[in-house]
Amino acid sequence: MPRTLRIPRPDDFHVHLRQGEGLAAYARREALHFGRALVMPNTLPPLSGPESLSAYRAAILEATAGLSFEPLLSFKLLPGMARQTVLACAAAGARVGKYYPAGATTNAQDGIREPGEIAEALAAMEEAGLILSIHGEDQEAPALEREAAFLPVVDGILSSYPRLRLILEHLSTREGLAFVQAGPERLAGTLTAHHLLLSLDDLLGEGLEAHLFCKPVLKPAVHRDALRAAVFSGLPRLFFGSDSAPHPRVKKESGRAPAGIYSAPAALPALAGLFDQAGALDRLEPFLCSRGADFYRLPRPRGQLTLVEEAWTVPDELDGCVPLLAGQTLAWKAIE
Ligand code: NCD
Ligand code: ZN
Numbered sequence: 001m002p003r004t005l006r007i008p009r010p011d012d013f014h015v016h017l018r019q020g021e022g023l024a025a026y027a028r029r030e031a032l033h034f035g036r037a038l039v040m041p042n043t044l045p046p047l048s049g050p051e052s053l054s055a056y057r058a059a060i061l062e063a064t065a066g067l068s069f070e071p072l073l074s075f076k077l078l079p080g081m082a083r084q085t086v087l088a089c090a091a092a093g094a095r096v097g098k099y100y101p102a103g104a105t106t107n108a109q110d111g112i113r114e115p116g117e118i119a120e121a122l123a124a125m126e127e128a129g130l131i132l133s134i135h136g137e138d139q140e141a142p143a144l145e146r147e148a149a150f151l152p153v154v155d156g157i158l159s160s161y162p163r164l165r166l167i168l169e170h171l172s173t174r175e176g177l178a179f180v181q182a183g184p185e186r187l188a189g190t191l192t193a194h195h196l197l198l199s200l201d202d203l204l205g206e207g208l209e210a211h212l213f214c215k216p217v218l219k220p221a222v223h224r225d226a227l228r229a230a231v232f233s234g235l236p237r238l239f240f241g242s243d244s245a246p247h248p249r250v251k252k253e254s255g256r257a258p259a260g261i262y263s264a265p266a267a268l269p270a271l272a273g274l275f276d277q278a279g280a281l282d283r284l285e286p287f288l289c290s291r292g293a294d295f296y297r298l299p300r301p302r303g304q305l306t307l308v309e310e311a312w313t314v315p316d317e318l319d320g321c322v323p324l325l326a327g328q329t330l331a332w333k334a335i336e
Contacts, residue, residue: 002308002309002310003308003309004306004307004308004309005272005281005284005285005306005307005308006304006305006306006307007284007285007288007289007304007305007307008035008285008289008300008301008302008303008304008305009033009034009035009036009068009301009302009303009304009305010033010034010035010240010268010288010289010301010305011034011035011036011037011038011239011240011288011289011292011293011298011301012030012034012036012037012038012240012241012242012244012264013037013038013072013167013190013239013240013241013292013296014038014040014133014169014170014190014192014241014242014243015030015034015037015038015039015040015241015242015243015244015264016039016040016042016243016244016245016246016260017030017037017039017040017060017071018043018246019043019044019056019059022246022248022319022320023059023060023063024063025319025320026244026246026264026319027060027063027064027069027071028063028064028067029264029265029318029319030069030244030264031064031067031068031069032067032334032336033264033267033268033305033334033336034069034264035068035069035070035301035302035303035305036069036070036071036072036298036301037069037070037071037072038072038073038074038095038096038133038241039056039060039071039072039073039074040074040098041073041074041075041076041098042076042098042100042105042106042107042108043056043107044107046075046076046078046107046110047073047074047075047076048075048076048077048078048081048085048089049075049085049088049089050088050089050091050092051092053073053075053089053092053093053094054092054093056071056073057071057073057093068303072095072096072296072298073092073093073094073095073096074094074095074096074097074098074133075089075094075096075097075098076097076098076100076110077097077098077099077100077112077118077121078110078112078118079110079112079113079117079118080117080118080120081118081120081121082120082121083120083121083123083124083127085121086121086124086125086128086130087124087128090128090130094130095130095131095296096130096131096132096133096167097121097122097125097130097131097132097133098133098134098135099111099112099115099118099132099133099134099135100112100135101113101135101136101137101138101139101150102139103139104135104137104139104146104215105135105137105215105259106215106245106247106258106259106260108135114153115153115156115157115160122157122160122161122164123161125161125164126161126163126164129165131165131166131167131296132157132161132164132165132166132167133166133167133169134154134157134166134167134168134169135169135170135215136150136151136153136154136168136169136176137149137150137215137216138150138153143217144200144217144219144220146216147171147172147173147175147176147216148173148175148176151175151176151179154166154168154179155179158183158184158186158187163186164186165186165187165188165295166186166187166188167187167188167189167190167295168180168187168188168189168190169189169190169241169243170190170191170192170195170216170241170243171189171190171191171195171227171238172195172216172217172218172219172223172227173216173219173223173226174222174223174226176189177189177226177227177230177238180237180238181230181235181237185237187237188237188238188239188291188292188295189237189238190238190239190240190241190243190292191227191230191231191238191239191240191241191287192240192241192242192243192261192263192267193240193242193263193266193267193268193270193271193324194212194214194218194243194261194263194324195216195218195219195224195227196224196227196228196231196271196274197224197270197271197274197325198212198218198224199218199219199220199221199223199224200217200218200219200220200221201220201221202218203217203218210252210253210257211252211257211261211262211322211324211326212261212324213252213257213259213260213261214243214245214259214260214261215259215260228274228278231275231280231283231287232275232278232280232283233283234283234286234287236291237291237295238287238291239287239288239291239292239295240271240287240288240292241292242263242264242267243260243261243263244261244262244263244264244267245259245260245261245262245263246260246262246264246319246321247260247262247321248320248321249317249320249321249322252321252322261324262318262319262321262322262323262324263323263324264323265314265315265318265323265324266314266323266324266325266330267324268288268305268307268334269307269312269330269332269333269334270324270325270330270332271284271287271288272284272307272309272331272332273330273331273332275287276309276331276332289301305334305335306334306335307332307333307334307335308332308333308335309331309332310332310333311329311330311331311333312329312330312332312333313327313328313329313330314326314327314328314329314330
């Protein structure tokens with residue numbers, strides 16, 4: 001009998017479902033494995049007000065009708081954003097305001113140059129009990145040093161807003177990890193599957209793999225290993241956010257690949273294999289199903305997802321994109 005792992009339908013606390021043509025397929029794909037997901041607001045135009053948030057939620061619910069899936073909403077913080085706008089986003093159901101440093105990643109040209117630009121919005125978020133989700137990269141620093149270089153900004157926000165709850169997204173370095181571990185209870189970090197599975201050498205060690213290009217860029221293996229050790233030992237305030245970020249194959253294979261990895265289809269089977277190999281399969285459920293929900297003060301996830309130790313080859317293409325680990329045969333699969 002193959003070994004099986006039955007867990008509640010996991011939460012994905014960081015996903016890009018896009019807008020327009022791709023949305024329905026990406027949302028349905030996400031809903032095959034995940035019961036809830038925090039959807040990112042970096043659409044064009046951005047999700048930065050109550051009307052666009054409500055319309056976005058409706059579009060996702062329509063796309064995922066018949067599947068048990070709850071989108072959790074975030075709005076994009078914009079320079080000069082008013083208190084009233086933040087409170088209106090909260091009233092429309094947003095739980096999170098997302099901080100993108102200007103130019104740091106896909107669709108972040110309208111991002112923030114320094115936290116003073118959103119002082120009023122951050123105070124309003126603190127007042128409303130919203131969580132600040134941070135893409136922590138300093139665009140001025142060299143590519144591999146951007147995460148570490150941004151940590152002083154996060155430190156400044158933590159001290160200026162003593163009741164604000166913060167999440168440093170997609171941790172990719174030892175420095176980011178150590179910062180979260182040393183921080184207060186109101187600071188947490190998310191980890192992606194790809195930063196746990198892969199390193200810089202997978203991106204460019206043999207041939208240049210555009211489909212593995214993302215922000216933050218994959219780091220040398222010492223960083224990946226530190227992230228692995230942290231989740232395998234079950235350190236607190238670290239939980240899963242896939243940062244699944246689909247870009248159509250033609251765009252990824254153009255001369256200038258946009259940043260983003262379509263990881264949602266393979267993330268859970270790949271993580272089951274990774275945790276299993278490390279003898280840490282029992283740490284997977286808290287990573288996927290409880291630590292995030294607890295930090296977000298949400299009910300723990302319900303329903304059931306079954307992972308089974310059975311060979312599964314990741315399709316070469318899904319939804320017009322090349323998914324993470326395309327063409328590779330994994331030791332575990334998810335029963336959809
Ligand atoms: C994301 C995208 O494509 O929207 N890209 C990525 O490389 N992670 C944006 C982001 O979260 O940085
Ligand atoms: Zn992202």
